[in-house]
Amino acid sequence: MNTRLLSLALVAASLSPLAALAQQAIVPAQSEVSFTSRQMGVPVDGKFKTFSAQVAFDPAKLATSKIAFTVDTGSADIGREANAEVVKPLWFNVAAFPKATFTSSSIKRIDATKYEVAGKLAIKGVSSDVVVPVTLAQSGATTVASGAFPIKRLTFRVGEKEWADTSMVADEVQVKFKIALTGVPKL
Amino acid sequence: MTSTAVTRYHPLARTLHWLLALGIVGNFALGLYMSDLPFSPARLQYFSWHKWAGVGVLAFSAMRLLTRLMSPPPALPQAIEVAMPGWQKRAHHATHVALYALFFAVPLTGWAYSSAAGFPIVLFGLLPLPDFVPVSEALADVLKETHELTAFAMAALVLLHVAGALKHQVIDRDGLLSRMGFGR
Numbered sequence: 001m002n003t004r005l006l007s008l009a010l011v012a013a014s015l016s017p018l019a020a021l022a023q024q025a026i027v028p029a030q031s032e033v034s035f036t037s038r039q040m041g042v043p044v045d046g047k048f049k050t051f052s053a054q055v056a057f058d059p060a061k062l063a064t065s066k067i068a069f070t071v072d073t074g075s076a077d078i079g080r081e082a083n084a085e086v087v088k089p090l091w092f093n094v095a096a097f098p099k100a101t102f103t104s105s106s107i108k109r110i111d112a113t114k115y116e117v118a119g120k121l122a123i124k125g126v127s128s129d130v131v132v133p134v135t136l137a138q139s140g141a142t143t144v145a146s147g148a149f150p151i152k153r154l155t156f157r158v159g160e161k162e163w164a165d166t167s168m169v170a171d172e173v174q175v176k177f178k179i180a181l182t183g184v185p186k187l
Numbered sequence: 188m189t190s191t192a193v194t195r196y197h198p199l200a201r202t203l204h205w206l207l208a209l210g211i212v213g214n215f216a217l218g219l220y221m222s223d224l225p226f227s228p229a230r231l232q233y234f235s236w237h238k239w240a241g242v243g244v245l246a247f248s249a250m251r252l253l254t255r256l257m258s259p260p261p262a263l264p265q266a267i268e269v270a271m272p273g274w275q276k277r278a279h280h281a282t283h284v285a286l287y288a289l290f291f292a293v294p295l296t297g298w299a300y301s302s303a304a305g306f307p308i309v310l311f312g313l314l315p316l317p318d319f320v321p322v323s324e325a326l327a328d329v330l331k332e333t334h335e336l337t338a339f340a341m342a343a344l345v346l347l348h349v350a351g352a353l354k355h356q357v358i359d360r361d362g363l364l365s366r367m368g369f370g371r
Contacts (some may be wrong), residue, residue: 040235041312046303079305079326085226168228 023183024055027142030180033071037153038170045079058185059109067104067117073124074098088175090160097124101130111135112187123156136187143184148176195366203251204367207244214240216266238301240280240319241294242316250291270331279351282344289341295338300330308342 034047050072057065073092079084087094104119113136121130134147152171153159159169195201196366213368214237221233263271300316301308303326355363 039306041229041309041315042235042306081226130260162228165228168231 023181024057024143024181026053026055027180027182028052028176030142030144032176032178034176036174036176038172039102040168044078045084046082048075049077050075053179055181055184057107057181058187059112059187060110062107062115065104065107066109067102067119069102071100072098073100085128090163091158093124100124102130121151121156124158126156128155131136136184138184138187141182143181143187144178145181146176146178148174150174194264195368196260197254197258198253200251200260201369202256203247203254207251210240210244210247211290211341211345214244215338223290234306235312238297239310241297242308242310245291245294245298245355248287248294251290252287261366264361264363267355270361275343282347282351285350286341286344286348289337289344293334293337293341296334297332300327300334303327303330305350352366 005100007019010099028051031051032047033051035047037044037046048071052070054066054068056065074087074094076086076092078086086092089096092100100121100123102121104117104121106118108116108118110116110133115134115136117132117134120127122128130149130151132147132149133147137144137146150172153169153173154164154166154171158173163169196204215235216239219239220231221237224230231246262268298308298316299320303320303323305322305327307315307318320330352364355361
């Protein structure tokens with residue numbers, strides 16, 4: 001390839017929206033995805049040990065920014081006894097649905113550090129629209145995106161049959177996240 | 188030998204005795220039953236009930252101890268005082284002291300076990316109780332063992348207590364049991 005063609009290719013690449021955005025990398029060791037359910041009024045905390053994200057976020061180019069998040073449902077940790085159960089078909093059915101995903105459709109700026117990310121959350125083969133509030137905090141090269149939002153477990157058929165009784169396990173589950181990213185442009 | 192009128196325990200002490208008898212025997216049986224159940228909504232429900240009942244046992248035990256301190260138990264009837272060998276007196280005192288200690292130890296180790304296992308107690312599903320130990324699997328294992336051992340020790344002492352009471356009622360026929368009774 002001669003220099004002329006190469007520079008042409010570079011120009012073309014820089015014009016495509018995705019290439020214009022820096023891809024950010026997640027720092028798993030500094031990130032957490034946790035959730036709190038309620039069992040007969042008792043808050044029960046859990047977390048996912050394995051997750052990944054593809055983030056192309058530029059605060060100056062929200063229209064073309066994109067966030068895709070994947071959680072390994074089999075990595076849920078709620079405590080010894082529950083861990084053996086939550087992978088089973090009535091709960092996450094990990095064998096059939098090993099991944100839960102979130103894919104953004106639009107990002108709205110509230111202020112310099114607060115955003116609302118709308119998108120589709122897919123768990124156990126059920127997809128549902130959610131709006132996720134995200135707060136960004138930059139420190140050095142790292143940007144921490146954190147937030148919390150409620151979901152209804154029964155929407156996603158998490159806890160079927162005898163476990164669908166919400167007097168036993170509440171329908172609402174609070175999801176919390178703290179995602180450390182590198183490469184986010186200055187806010 | 189006919190039973191002469193004996194001085195009874197304070198009415199509140201008698202009420203608390205029988206309430207706790209019911210609560211302790213019932214909750215011990217529930218604990219035995221539920222711990223072997225497979226993971227199910229019923230199991231979780233029984234665990235919650237067991238914890239609530241255990242908090243009840245703890246609260247009533249505190250009231251009972253206060254009642255005992257403010258209104259000490261009546262002295263043994265003179266006839267029994269004379270007839271009872273020294274080792275039996277010592278055994279009956281030791282049993283009561285140990286029972287009182289376990290009235291507190293069993294619920295408190297259960298409460299701590301629940302906290303250590305990451306399931307804080309929310310009384311009646313409404314009132315969250317404080318955790319006085321951190322969440323820790325290793326600690327939860329130790330506390331589970333301790334809760335079981337103390338519960339079985341209490342069960343053994345309850346049997347001894349009942350055997351002693353029945354011995355007085357059926358063999359000695361000294362009317363000692365009526366000190367905890369109602370009516371007449």
